[in-house]
Amino acid sequence: MVNEFRDTQYWAIILGGSQGLGLATARKLAKHGMNLCIVHRTRKADMPDVARAFEQIQQSGIELKQYNVDATHADRRRQVIGELTESIKPSGRVRVLVHSIAKGNLKLMGTNEQTDLKHDDFQLTIDAMAISLYDWAKEVLAASLFADDARIISFTSEGSRKAWKSYAAVSAAKAALEAISRQIALEFAPFGIRSNCIMAGVTETASMRMIPGADQLLAYSQQRNPLARLTTPEDVANAVYLLCKDEAAWINGAVIPVNGGEHLQ
16 A cells, blocks of 8 residues: 555545545545544434544544534634644645535425425525535635645536436535636635546435435436446545545646546436
8 A cells, every 4th residue: 555645744624524425535545644634424323333434544544633513614614723723733734625515405396385495405505515615725725724735626416417306406506516616726726726526426325315216316327337337435535535646736627527437328
């Protein structure tokens, strides 16, 4: 195993790092020597499993700080950044900020006055799954925590440009996320920051399972994938790792499919 980040004092901030794509990313980066600050929202009943996962990650010999708080809450964001600043400076720097927040509404549009998708549902979802990327990026930059060559990576999906039932709010959030990521790529470039979205293929995660009709979507996605399988969290984590390497410094403002060619048909 190549530990190219072992002696760099680089850190990754992972928002939503206790399961799915975020947790797989934490495991991958830790194996290559990246220190981790994981912000997650985990129920009490699920904490024993998450704690075991974090203990296994620490066996890679890296430093790990974890916060079980709402990453979309401004006061909690400032708390995490403030404590991280105190503990890793003067020499530690954030190499990558990974946005893997899945917090939104999966309601149908115009079905029932009591249960259909409302304005507030859109606002909550877009705030959590898109605008929070900018909130975190701006405050990490203001704290002078980013490395001279830093990366911001977020996870989008084909739902940003395709319509699925019950996916309207998340679809709008993913489209906004891609737009915000592009703007960060342009306007944060003078600070040495590259920003990219990974468009993950359909992946069987807890968040995916919450989408109505998930079984049919999973089956259809596997059928149309040229490699005849679903995307795994590890596939996506591998792409995050590649984007963190020095050799990826010229990739900026992109939406990169990581789906085995699922988007081709």
